[in-house]
Amino acid sequence: MSLYAIGDLHLHFQSVLRAPGQLSGRVWKNHEEKFRNYCKKLMTEEDMLVLVGDHSWGRNLSECEKDLQYIRELPGRKILTRGNHDMFWDAKKTKQLNDLYKPELTFLQDAYEAYQDYALVGTKGFTFEGPFYLDRRGRITGWDDEAEIHARKLVERELQRLRKSFELAKADGFRKYIMFLHYPPTNILEERSGFTDMAEEYGAEQVIYAHCHGESRFNDSIHGEYRGRSYHLVSGDYLRWKPMKVLD
Ligand SMILES: [Fe+2]
Numbered sequence: 001m002s003l004y005a006i007g008d009l010h011l012h013f014q015s016v017l018r019a020p021g022q023l024s025g026r027v028w029k030n031h032e033e034k035f036r037n038y039c040k041k042l043m044t045e046e047d048m049l050v051l052v053g054d055h056s057w058g059r060n061l062s063e064c065e066k067d068l069q070y071i072r073e074l075p076g077r078k079i080l081t082r083g084n085h086d087m088f089w090d091a092k093k094t095k096q097l098n099d100l101y102k103p104e105l106t107f108l109q110d111a112y113e114a115y116q117d118y119a120l121v122g123t124k125g126f127t128f129e130g131p132f133y134l135d136r137r138g139r140i141t142g143w144d145d146e147a148e149i150h151a152r153k154l155v156e157r158e159l160q161r162l163r164k165s166f167e168l169a170k171a172d173g174f175r176k177y178i179m180f181l182h183y184p185p186t187n188i189l190e191e192r193s194g195f196t197d198m199a200e201e202y203g204a205e206q207v208i209y210a211h212c213h214g215e216s217r218f219n220d221s222i223h224g225e226y227r228g229r230s231y232h233l234v235s236g237d238y239l240r241w242k243p244m245k246v247l248d
């Protein structure tokens with residue numbers, strides 16, 4: 001029995017693909033097939049796969065049906081968390097999604113999932129990604145104050161959701177955690193954030209995140225061992241569609 005993770009499938013079986021990077025990037029060519037083949041090779045029905053957001057380009061559930069069906073047909077149990085592009089998923093209507101797609105898919109929001117003696121906790125997260133105004137040497141000369149104020153609110157809300165996920169697991173007796181975010185835990189300017197602090201507070205062993213696409217973004221946040229936890233970027237194009245093994 002193993003636990004795997006990946007993010008950012010950005011499926012579009014029924015929707016119009018507008019993202020230029022995905023249209024032209026070689027790594028995205030037939031990525032649905034590459035990923036499915038890896039899953040079939042690596043995983044069994046006993047395994048669990050956490051998909052950390054940006055599942056589909058569809059703007060509503062009817063534009064996502066084939067995408068969710070594709071995910072449903074992958075081996076093992078699938079746990080989905082929200083990404084910034086998942087328009088089909090209103091956080092307040094998570095129960096309806098779970099009712100529709102159980103038992104193969106679990107939509108995780110304000111909840112946790114058990115994997116052996118671990119609690120899998122998570123939320124979408126958020127990071128202020130600018131715009132930052134930089135001079136020619138890359139020094140920051142200013143940024144969009146309004147956007148930053150808005151970002152602080154989103155970060156606060158996501159931290160509350162994450163805490164709820166941890167607390168529910170803790171109340172049920174869990175003491176070991178793996179933490180999942182869609183957004184990276186820090187932006188390119190931060191060394192720490194509310195998300196890294198919370199991972200430390202509860203003692204999450206690993207922090208898994210996605211959202212960063214393309215070579216130029218892969219190093220936006222933390223990789224590897226950092227302040228007692230291990231951090232892993234699992235966006236699909238970074239992993240070249242081979243899901244990362246999180247736990248045996
Ligand atoms: Fe994405």
Ligand SMILES: [Fe+2]
Pocket residue numbers: 054083084085182210211212
């Ligand atoms: Fe994203």
